[in-house]
Each structure stands twice: as C-alpha cells, then as structure tokens.
Amino acid sequence: MLTRFFTQQSNITQKSFRNVINLNINFNYSLSGLNKIRKLNFNNSKREEYSLKKETTVLHYSTSSKPIDKNHIxxxxxxxxxxxxxxxxxxxxxxxCNKVQPPLEQFDIFYLFDIEPTFHIDQKDLSHRFKQLQRQLHPDLFEQSSDIEKQHSKQLSTSLNAAYNILRSPLQRAEYLLEQNGYSITDLNDVDEDLLAEVLEVRELIDDAQSNDELVNISNENKEKINQAINELEQLFSQQQYKKAQDKVVYLRYLTRIQEEIHYLIK
Structure with a gap:
C-alpha cells in the first residue's frame, strides 16, 4: 500500500508531507480547542471527535543559536x-536589601539549576534542586510582601516550572541543547523519505486498529523506539555530533506525537 501511495503521490513535495503528518509536536494538548484527533469508542463501535488545544507557556530562556554570555548578563x-x-x-x-528580583529576559536553564549542560540528567537530583528553588520562590511565601515582589515571585515560579519541564523532557531538553549549539529544528527544510514512509505505515496501523489491545501493542513497540532514540541521542550529544542529533530529534518528535495520539485513542 505504501508503494502504491508513493507512486501516486510522487509529485507531492516533502514540505506537503510534513504538513500532512504534522511533525511539529513540541507542545502539550488539552481536551478543548481547534486541533482534532480521532478517538476510538469500542463500546459502541464508532469514532468520536475530540478537540485539542495547543497550550503555551511563557518562559524567559535563551533561544539564541549561541550559548549565553553569562558575564554579559x-x-x-x-x-x-x-x-x-x-x-x-x-x-x-x-x-x-534582600528583595526578590524579577526573572531575566534570557537565562541558561542548566546554569539556573547548577547542573552541567548535558543531555543525560539525573532526574532525582534535578527534582531535588527544583524543590529547593521552589521553597525560596513560591508565591505563597510573599503574601505579606509588596505587590511588585508578589509579581516577581510569581514570574520566577512560572519560569522555574517551565524550565524544569524542559529539563525533564528528553525531547525538549534535546531541542534546547541543539539551540544552544546553533542547530535549530525549525531550520530543517527536508524530511527523510524513509522517515515519512515509517510515519505513514504506523498511522495506517493505528487507523486499522479494531481494539484497545491492538493499540496497546502499537504503543509498546513505539515506546521501544522512543527509548532507543533517547539512548542514541545521549551518545550523539556526548560526542558533540549535533547534526546527527538534529536528525534524531526530528525522529523522536514524530515518535512522541504518535505516542500522544495513541494515548488519547485508548482513553
């Protein structure tokens, strides 16, 4: 079926494929909004439509292609x-004067948590550092302070939460590291045809699934691919092979998108 598809669609550009497949998935979903995915309802054998909304979080961290000059800041x-x-x-x-300060317009989130800027992170240690910072900056601690201090504490707490979520996520952490080393995922103009073929094949399996058990099997296979991609990214970043890491992050993006969709279909 894939061979027939590519034969019939040979004049479609890779950009068109990318728009159809929607590889840009660096965001979270909630059950409201404009973007839709299908959810299988096996109890009454029909498909229901659920709306998903793209959630955005304002975070003041560096998106520069060069590492932040801390001395300048x-x-x-x-x-x-x-x-x-x-x-x-x-x-x-x-x-x-011991007044709480506002968040910077840009900052290095690794430096913020006082950890090395590497892909591999001890998540237990990261969680401990995050909790220590929140004990200092939680807005509840500034209820008796001035309005400007209340505002700064809320801004800092929000930025810390967002930075923590980036470092917890292998995908977002990899994207951040690439940005800091001059490699942006948004700069990619071409998507590998083998990757596109794999995307279409998995989507066919999802569309043809007739039960939750079949979706769970697809999900388990996809999880194995995600874990393998994360392990490979760890090696690539440790060897500073950023171009190869860039390609692997695109692959991890699509795997993550597939996993999220299966999750909503099973629920």
Whole structure:
C-alpha cells in the first residue's frame, strides 16, 4: 500500500508531507480547542471527535543559536529596589536589601539549576534542586510582601516550572541543547523519505486498529523506539555530533506525537 501511495503521490513535495503528518509536536494538548484527533469508542463501535488545544507557556530562556554570555548578563543586572549589582543570575534576592528580583529576559536553564549542560540528567537530583528553588520562590511565601515582589515571585515560579519541564523532557531538553549549539529544528527544510514512509505505515496501523489491545501493542513497540532514540541521542550529544542529533530529534518528535495520539485513542 505504501508503494502504491508513493507512486501516486510522487509529485507531492516533502514540505506537503510534513504538513500532512504534522511533525511539529513540541507542545502539550488539552481536551478543548481547534486541533482534532480521532478517538476510538469500542463500546459502541464508532469514532468520536475530540478537540485539542495547543497550550503555551511563557518562559524567559535563551533561544539564541549561541550559548549565553553569562558575564554579559551579570554585568547588566541591578536590583530594582536599591540598585545594587546582582553578581549572579542564579541569585534571586538582592544581597543588600534582600528583595526578590524579577526573572531575566534570557537565562541558561542548566546554569539556573547548577547542573552541567548535558543531555543525560539525573532526574532525582534535578527534582531535588527544583524543590529547593521552589521553597525560596513560591508565591505563597510573599503574601505579606509588596505587590511588585508578589509579581516577581510569581514570574520566577512560572519560569522555574517551565524550565524544569524542559529539563525533564528528553525531547525538549534535546531541542534546547541543539539551540544552544546553533542547530535549530525549525531550520530543517527536508524530511527523510524513509522517515515519512515509517510515519505513514504506523498511522495506517493505528487507523486499522479494531481494539484497545491492538493499540496497546502499537504503543509498546513505539515506546521501544522512543527509548532507543533517547539512548542514541545521549551518545550523539556526548560526542558533540549535533547534526546527527538534529536528525534524531526530528525522529523522536514524530515518535512522541504518535505516542500522544495513541494515548488519547485508548482513553
């Protein structure tokens, strides 16, 4: 069937394929909004439509293709209250007046958590560091403070949550590392035809599935591919093979998108 498809559609560009398959999945879904996927209802043998909304989180971190110049950031930072110099962008409070500071317009999220900028991360250690930071910055701690301090604490807490979620996610962490080393996924103009063929094949299996058990089997096979891709990314980043890592992240994107869709179909 795939051979027949490619023969009939040989004049379709890879860009068109990419639009059909929707590989750009660096976002979360909720059950409302405009983007739709099908959900199988095996109890009454019909398909129901569920709307999914793209959720966005504002996060002030660097999207530059070059690593952040921390010295430049530090030299520009002044306390909003007493105008004293803040020596590190990891300092959330002024050392003189002890006022909570606003989040920076850009910051290195690895540096923020005081961990090495590598793909492999000890998730238990990351969670511990995150909780320590939240104990200092949670908005509830500033209920008796001025309005501006309340605002800064909320902004910092939101940014910390978003940064933590990036570092927890292998896909988003890989994308961030690529950005910091000058490789953007959005810069890719071509998608490998073998990848497109695999996408179409898996989607056919999903569309033809007649039970939750069949979808679970597809999901388990897809999870194995995800784990393998993550292991390969760890090796590629450790060897600084960013171009190959870039291609592997595109592959991981599509695997993640497939897994999310199966998850909603099974629910």
């Amino acid at each position: 530090q030299s520009l930072r002044k306390c909003w209250s007493c105008n004293d110099t803040i020596k590190s962008h990891k300092e959330f409070f002024c050392p003189i």
